[in-house]
Amino acid sequence: MKFSILAPGGIAHKMAEAVSGLKEVERYAVASRDLDRARAFAHQWGFEKAYGSYEEMLLDPQVELVYVATPHSHHYKYAKMCLEHGKHVLVEKAFTVNAAQAKELIELSHEKGLLLAEAMWSRYMPSRKIIHDLLESGIIGTPTSLSANLGYVLSHVERLQNPEMAGGALLDLGVYPINFALMFFHGQISKVTSTAVMSPRGIDWMNSITLTFDDGKLAVLYSNMLAQMDCQGVINGDKGRIEVQGINNCEEIRVYDQNGKMTRYAVPEQINGYEYEVLSCAKAMAEGKVECDEMPHSETLRIMELLDAIRSDWGLKFPCE
Numbered sequence: 001m002k003f004s005i006l007a008p009g010g011i012a013h014k015m016a017e018a019v020s021g022l023k024e025v026e027r028y029a030v031a032s033r034d035l036d037r038a039r040a041f042a043h044q045w046g047f048e049k050a051y052g053s054y055e056e057m058l059l060d061p062q063v064e065l066v067y068v069a070t071p072h073s074h075h076y077k078y079a080k081m082c083l084e085h086g087k088h089v090l091v092e093k094a095f096t097v098n099a100a101q102a103k104e105l106i107e108l109s110h111e112k113g114l115l116l117a118e119a120m121w122s123r124y125m126p127s128r129k130i131i132h133d134l135l136e137s138g139i140i141g142t143p144t145s146l147s148a149n150l151g152y153v154l155s156h157v158e159r160l161q162n163p164e165m166a167g168g169a170l171l172d173l174g175v176y177p178i179n180f181a182l183m184f185f186h187g188q189i190s191k192v193t194s195t196a197v198m199s200p201r202g203i204d205w206m207n208s209i210t211l212t213f214d215d216g217k218l219a220v221l222y223s224n225m226l227a228q229m230d231c232q233g234v235i236n237g238d239k240g241r242i243e244v245q246g247i248n249n250c251e252e253i254r255v256y257d258q259n260g261k262m263t264r265y266a267v268p269e270q271i272n273g274y275e276y277e278v279l280s281c282a283k284a285m286a287e288g289k290v291e292c293d294e295m296p297h298s299e300t301l302r303i304m305e306l307l308d309a310i311r312s313d314w315g316l317k318f319p320c321e
Contacts (some may be wrong), residue, residue, distance in 0.1 A: 002028035002064045009086035010039035010071040016045035018274035031057035058085035072166035073320045077099040088115035094171040099304040104296045121319030123295045124276035127250035127267045141239030149222040168203035169225040177221035180247045187213035
């Protein structure tokens with residue numbers, strides 16, 4: 001598979017590191033609005049071609065899968081451009097700014113028969129199945145609640161502070177606790193309560209979200225771009241609990257029984273974790289699918305609708321909407 005990157009920013013370097021270790025993937029092209037930047041990235045990571053415009057790369061008939069690594073505010077525009085040029089697309093999270101944009105892209109991918117996937121990497125990792133299998137085994141009994149948090153000091157990152165670029169904790173960090181909850185609690189959400197601390201520029205610095213499910217389960221979620229948090233997920237049952245060290249990139253899984261005895265479960269070694277979503281895309285493309293099994297369009301849309309509802313409660317609307 002000929003793999004290409006649109007917008008060689010910080011996260012694109014992590015993706016390039018991942019695909020560099022995959023024999024199934026050919027590092028083919030990179031495009032930037034600055035040709036010198038594209039050439040430097042291509043040289044650093046061994047990509048065959050560099051382009052000084054996104055459209056020029058998309059006109060290359062050999063490009064197969066494009067990874068869109070722009071800020072959130074531009075995911076819709078460039079994912080749509082990729083689809084219109086007949087390219088399969090892997091879009092960095094958060095998928096789009098709002099559900100309306102997501103719905104339009106999903107419909108376009110179905111219309112053209114092209115893969116469209118969200119790069120929510122925790123959905124694709126082996127740790128997800130390990131946790132799922134532990135829950136199915138009954139090792140903690142009946143799960144009743146979970147908590148999850150993600151927080152880093154990101155006050156210095158202009159993209160995340162800027163409303164014009166759809167900044168804030170929710171779309172960048174909050175999507176991880178939300179995905180953690182929805183990967184393991186499968187009931188319908190019956191109630192959402194949330195609160196946020198807003199910045200002077202009008203984006204959320206930190207937030208707290210509580211999801212109540214129609215089967216009686218509860219998820220309490222936090223994200224914070226002003227503090228380093230433990231980034232832990234805990235699933236509580238009537239016979240014990242599962243602690244996940246690192247909800248965005250799981251380092252270890254610990255299971256505690258009712259007496260506090262702890263058992264550790266290791267996760268497989270990885271390149272950096274980004275490789276799993278690319279391998280899933282390659283598999284889906286080979287099978288002629290328009291979505292990946294690990295992150296189907298229905299889940300992407302469900303989460304975007306939830307994010308919209310939460311932001312509506314806060315009165316947060318981005319200028320790019």
